[in-house]
Amino acid sequence: MVKGLLFGMIGLVVSTTALSQHLPAYELEREMPVFLDQLKKELTYPMAWGNSPVKNFKKWRKQARATVLDAMLAPPPYTTEYETEILAEEQREGYRAKKLCFNLTGYSRVNAYVLIPDGEGPFPAVVLLHDHGGHYTIGKEKMIRPFGVDKAVLDDADAWAANCYGGQYAGDYLAAHGYVVISVDALYWGGRGRKEGADGSKYADNAGNFMMLGRSLSAFINYEDMYTTDYLATLPEVDPKRIACMGFSMGGYRAWMLSALSDKIQVGAAICWMTTTDCQFSWEYGRERGGFANMLPGIRRYLDYPHIASIACPKPMLFLNGEHDKLFPPIGVRAAFAEMHEVWESRSAGDKLVTELWDMPHDCGKKVQAKILDFLNKWL
Numbered sequence: 001m002v003k004g005l006l007f008g009m010i011g012l013v014v015s016t017t018a019l020s021q022h023l024p025a026y027e028l029e030r031e032m033p034v035f036l037d038q039l040k041k042e043l044t045y046p047m048a049w050g051n052s053p054v055k056n057f058k059k060w061r062k063q064a065r066a067t068v069l070d071a072m073l074a075p076p077p078y079t080t081e082y083e084t085e086i087l088a089e090e091q092r093e094g095y096r097a098k099k100l101c102f103n104l105t106g107y108s109r110v111n112a113y114v115l116i117p118d119g120e121g122p123f124p125a126v127v128l129l130h131d132h133g134g135h136y137t138i139g140k141e142k143m144i145r146p147f148g149v150d151k152a153v154l155d156d157a158d159a160w161a162a163n164c165y166g167g168q169y170a171g172d173y174l175a176a177h178g179y180v181v182i183s184v185d186a187l188y189w190g191g192r193g194r195k196e197g198a199d200g201s202k203y204a205d206n207a208g209n210f211m212m213l214g215r216s217l218s219a220f221i222n223y224e225d226m227y228t229t230d231y232l233a234t235l236p237e238v239d240p241k242r243i244a245c246m247g248f249s250m251g252g253y254r255a256w257m258l259s260a261l262s263d264k265i266q267v268g269a270a271i272c273w274m275t276t277t278d279c280q281f282s283w284e285y286g287r288e289r290g291g292f293a294n295m296l297p298g299i300r301r302y303l304d305y306p307h308i309a310s311i312a313c314p315k316p317m318l319f320l321n322g323e324h325d326k327l328f329p330p331i332g333v334r335a336a337f338a339e340m341h342e343v344w345e346s347r348s349a350g351d352k353l354v355t356e357l358w359d360m361p362h363d364c365g366k367k368v369q370a371k372i373l374d375f376l377n378k379w380l
Contacts, residue, residue, distance in 0.1 A: 032281065040278060047302035049310055049343050057313075057347060064303065064311050065261060071299040072219035077106025082231060087111070088148040094118055095175040097147060104184065104227055111191055112184045112228075113144040114235070115175035122239040124380045125180040127229050127265070128171050129247030129254040130189065132293055135160065136198040139189030143251075144171035144181065164248065166365030173369050179376070182232050186221045186254075207292030218295050225258045233264055242266060242380045246372055248364035249273055249327075253294050256319070260311035267379045269318040269372045270309075271364045272325055276339070277304050279332025306339035313340075314349035316379035320368060322360040330357055352379070 027034050045051055047067055054060040081103055088099040095117045104110045117123055128143040141149075141157040142164070161169050171181040185192045188203060210217040225245075233240040244267040247255040252273030259268030277300060279285045299308070309317070319340075321333045337355040344353040354375065358368075 030283075030286075032283075032286070036281060036283070040281065043277065043300050043304070045300075045302065045304050045307055048304065048307040048339075049346070061311055061313075064307070067302050068261065068296065068299065068308055068311070071296040071302075072222060073216045073297065074214060075223045076108070076220060076227075078227065079103050079106050080230075080234075082234070083109075090147050092172070093176065095172075097144070099148060102231060104224055104231070108187075108192070108224075110184055111140075112182055113140050113146070113171070115144060115171055115181045116237050117175055117178050117180065121180070121237040123178060123180045123237055124242035124244070124376070125182070125232055125235075125238040126171075126174055126376070127225065127232060127243065127245040127258065128174075128181050128183040129225060129245060129251035129258070130183060130186065131164065131248050132250035133160070133164065134200050136189050136193055136200060136203075139185035139192070140183035141190065143169065143183040145169045164364060165369070166363075166367075168366050168369060170246070170248075170364065170369050170372075174373065174376075177373055177377075180232070180235065180238050182228060184224070184228050187217065187224065204292055207295075211297070216295070216297060218292055221254065222257050222261065225254055226262045229258065229262050229264050240264065244268065244376055244380050246376075247271065247273075248368075249362065250293055252319075256309040256312065256317070259315060259317060260308055265312075265315070267316045267318075267376060268312060269320075269375060271320050271368055271372075272322060272328065272362050274309070274319050274321060274336045275305060275328050275332035276335045279329060279335065280305075285329045285331060304336075304339075306336040309336075310340050310343040313343050314347045314352055316352040316375070317354070318372065318375045319353075319355045320371065321357050322362055323357050324360060325362045327362055333357060 047064055049060055052060055054063055083103055085101040086098055087101055090097050095115050098114045100112045100114055101109060130139045130142040138153065138156050138160065141153065142160050146154055146157050161167055171183055174181050188206065194202060207217040229243060232238055233243060243264055245255045245258050245265050246269035248271040252270035255268050255270040259265045321328055323330055340353060344350050
């Protein structure tokens with residue numbers, strides 16, 4: 001009996017050893033599962049226009065938007081008790097700059113920069129959505145030149161404008177051409193950052209904590225963009241029927257999300273943020289995965305990026321990307337653009353969707369801003 005038990009144990013060791021020789025040494029590579037391709041095959045996007053059994057576009061749009069909002073989890077409490085304070089003002093060439101403080105949500109009272117053209121309104125308006133850039137010390141100051149701040153903040157903003165915006169603040173440029181503009185820090189940026197100081201390595205920790213609380217940090221930013229739009233529409237200088245949004249990089253993502261989710265947005269401009277999940281999560285082309293900055297739990301079971309952006313149809317939308325953008329390879333950009341064109345064309349609104357790939361890197365310089373202005377002037 002002892003001999004039989006001994007042989008049985010030896011057999012077990014041999015079997016276990018043989019089995020271990022057939023197990024992979026790992027199941028994660030480059031921060032992706034080795035079974036990535038199998039996962040992607042399971043993404044059929046049944047809610048996308050054309051895939052959905054809903055053939056009435058208005059009904060589809062309503063249903064698709066509801067699906068996105070459901071994936072965004074619970075919103076911050078909405079408020080119209082803004083209690084606006086003017087903290088500072090200065091006159092600039094052709095427009096006034098204001099630094100305001102108001103209640104953005106039931107949780108958060110925030111600072112904002114607002115620029116108002118000289119003359120009689122109401123004026124068309126633009127919600128300016130700042131980028132990510134792994135640079136958290138400033139947010140709204142990336143879009144509108146700050147004032148009444150420490151020299152370090154001004155130098156930081158000027159350097160960022162020089163690096164990403166051709167040395168020209170997009171908000172000041174639009175205000176000088178007749179648009180009211182507003183910019184607010186996204187949660188985790190600028191004046192809404194960490195008590196302990198800016199640290200990009202802690203972003204995932206904070207996003208994870210939001211998830212543990214049944215919320216999405218990424219979606220909080222989208223919700224707050226919607227609330228900012230609602231606030232902007234109440235300003236007496238603003239024509240509430242002529243509101244647009246624009247953004248670069250993460251701000252571009254925010255711009256097409258806002259265009260899809262808010263009926264107050266009439267026109268959108270998204271610069272250097274569009275792709276497909278197939279490209280974004282690929283062994284060959286995968287670059288910008290964004291992590292928690294553009295993650296809505298479970299949404300890929302229903303919709304991909306261009307499908308969500310298409311909820312904005314038939315609004316006029318401008319999408320510009322760079323041929324040399326290392327974060328968004330052209331192969332993914334072209335595929336996403338093609339998906340969106342099918343939707344706009346199906347609604348006889350093909351002329352309202354402009355998608356272009358320029359000979360440029362990840363950038364929102366002066367020529368791009370001029371293109372945005374021309375687009376806004378045409379449609380707003």
